Amino acid sequence: CKSFDTSDFAEENSLADARVHQPKIPLAAVDASTVPQLELDPGNWWSHGRTWSEQRFSPLDSINTSTVSRLGLAWQADLQSHRFGIEASPIVVNGKMYVSSSWGRVFAFDARTGKKLWMYDPKVPGAWARQGCCKPVNRGVAVWKGKVFVGAYDGRLIAIDGTTGKEIWSANTTDSKPWLTITGAPRVVNGKVIIGNGGGDYGTRGFFSAYSAESGELLWRFYVVPGDPANGFEHPEMEMAMETWNQDRDWSVGGGGNPWDSFAFDPELNLLYVGTGNGGPFGSWNPAGGDGLFLSSILAINPDNGRLAWHYQTTPGESWDFTATQHMILADLEIEGRRRKVLMQAPKNGFFYVLDRETGELISADNYAYVNWAEGIDMTTGRPILTEEANFENQARLIFPSAYGGHNWPPMAWSPETRLVYIPAREYGFVWGSDRITWFMTGHDVSTLTDRDLEGKLYGQLLAWDPVLQRAAWTVKFDTLTNGGVLATAGDLVINGSEDGYLRFFNAKNGEQLHEIFFGTGIIAPPISYSVGDEQYIALGVGWNGPKAEPLGPDTTSKYSNAGRLVVLKLDGSEVEPADKIQLQPFMRDDKPQDADLIAEGVARYQQHCAICHGVVGEDTVVPDLRRMSQGVFDAFDLIVLQGLMEAGGMASFGDVLDTEDTKAIRAYLVDWAQRSRKGDQRPFPYDAESQKKVPKLSVPGA
Ligand SMILES: O=C(O)c1cc(C(=O)O)c2c(n1)C(=O)C(=O)c1cc(C(=O)O)[nH]c1-2
């Protein structure tokens, strides 16, 4: 690592001294004037990525490469979430922790003892579970002047009293429009709560908004994509964006762009950075009919008035679910002899971008994952150079990276000491196309579509990326496809959980694995670190957001309970007990052969409406595997599916899109699938050409 000069370290060392003696800031005093002290105090993790720069680096070092093997349990707490994953980053200020779980439930704990201080439930109606792609998860809360802010899944932004846990105000950010949901964590910038939404995959129109932290009043809103030009433009940036859209498109369908996860803030430049989402609806070829600003872009916004300072579009004409909502890290790098204030992102599309965060200038871009949709990035235009293989308009294509991304939302981390970015990445392809049952078929039977060999291009990895040299310093390959968010620490540790239920500790310098702890339950959330007194803690949510549409994958999710919980570790703590083992119910025992046409119809209906939660390939799911239905559930199938009998738990009624003919077909398919599974063929549907031909063409759920 020769790419930075040592004066960086001199500065950082004097910072390290300053850190130790910071006065404690209580939650009530968290505001713009105390943020510098909050960030210097290594005991805090006051904002989503610890600081506004979202580096996810803890300056604490008593848990380090030599002591890590002594880690044990400090305390753990139930987060009341079994069906849906835990994705939140806890916030810790002055020895108190605030963390969210599914639907937007919030818990406050004494960070040393684990004593529960309060719990807030936004009581989102269970039927809302149907209104999003990826289940009612929540990535965390934000704090400001004694309040805790959370985005509930149904679109409400809620301010909670940090002392009592009582609601102070609530703002309906989406007017309860269908298919708009909140999964991301808010950020608070200069007294304004910033919140986005998800829904682009269903063809909503994405936007983000700023609310007064004090009163909940809407201060400004920025639409990511234009609406019907007949209705005028809400703000000047929409007029500019319109030039990149086909004006004759169907404006009743929003174009996506939903900013469902990442923000960062530079207080010196007074710029808020926003990562925007893909073009919608999912699976449509170039829904914008042009570059489609501001799809899959990084936006720099003046938070005082919501006006755009600059933008960089990672994926013009976005068609592959290549969101740029992935985590953005702000840091200073020495590049070609100049100290640059940069923003770094590894969006789904497989390229690692280094931008000048003052101006938006593209400094460098190189692929961190295998990519076949673009040859590279043209450094004069900043645009990707598309390949023939990218175009699935008239023909199905196997495209790398997949819609899950070379890297998805689980956040990466930056260590100012090793000068490396640690990315929870994966190698994976996805079949896109208009003439096939595609979107659930990921990784299955792709050999019939293309001769490209998937072998060797399917794995998850932890990638230590040198952003100056734009190349990997080291990589660790996993047997599994999906690993969780990452934490880097001054103890020279990089910490990363995985879907196989292990939390692993690596040497930040070389990737050597130093230690691992087994939780039984799959991990997707990022760990954080904080201290109370002299004791350093590592905290993380465990809870798998299954199912996985993947051919790989451990059987952890089918063997252990998916009990969503917060786990806190410390040196010389007690032994970590894995989650309880569970017993899988047997496959349905009905032996009657089912009608082939009915099965084919059932395949289409199941994949269209059920698979997204109940599983594409069966076995792997933490939402009930329907091949294993009890007779009671089978008999009540129509009551559940068409009338919402189990709505409270998140199984909404589908009575508006399915009828009794459909449920008959779905049941026939499930019975057939259970029969085949019992005989050892677990594949989601018969792969012979005759059976496949019968399956009706699918459309995107909800669209
Ligand atoms: O287009 C969208 O609006 C949107 C929203 C979300 C979300 O809100 O969770 C995800 C995605 N897209 C998406 O593409 C994706 O891969 C994804 C994964 C997850 C998750 O929580 O695991 N959410 C989302």
Ligand SMILES: [Ca+2]
């Ligand atoms: Ca998406």
